[in-house]
Amino acid sequence: MAIISIPGIWNWAKINRRNLAMLSVTALCGTASLAALKLIPGGHVGLVVDRLGNVQPWVFESKQLVIIVPFWQKIVSMRTMPVRKRFIKEFTSADGKQVEVRLVVSMEAKMHYLPETYVKFGKDFSRAFLEREASLDCEEVCKRYKAADLINDGPSYEQACTEIALRLDDAAAFQKLKIVRGETSIVFVDPSADEDDF
Secondary structure, eight states: OOOOOHHHHHHHHHHTHHHHHHHHHHHHHHHHHHHHEEEOOTTEEEEEEETTOOBOSOOBOTTOEEEOOTTTEEEEEEEOSOEEEEEEEEEEOTTSOEEEEEEEEEEEEOGGGHHHHHHHHOSSHHHHHIIIIIHHHHHHHHTTSOHHHHHSOSHHHHHHHHHHHHHHHHHHHHTTEEEOTTOOEEEEEOTTSOGGGO
């Protein structure tokens, strides 16, 4: 059994340095080529985003193979189907009591405005939209009604639900998003009451 010495390896590397350089360049190019090819998952569309956060203006279709600049750009996949999100938060009513608003909304992004939507709200656009817009809308509506009127069924409850839904529709249209009609659910709850009472 031959023992390979360090000077022997050094001499072998000097003799074969051109081959080693070609092997290194080939391995680097092969890795970069594989990293440059990205497949958009099914049911999603893809956006190209670089390391500085700049979004390219193109939207790539589902199951499309995209070539990017490896190690500098990445593909961000966003859902094309409606996303159902819940929003639960407490607000102060006109009589100073706390009212919990439970909101369920199905929304989707408009395809042509996806780069703009990603810049404003990020990948999880529906949650970010609800945190920003629904908080303002629910707070404004709850300020104008008493807690008992919101929690109990009646004309005030229906009017408050309709007003919140219309405000959300307007905000979504302004932000280039679409709320699926008929799937919005709004419930007002007394946060101090037991859950068994409902």
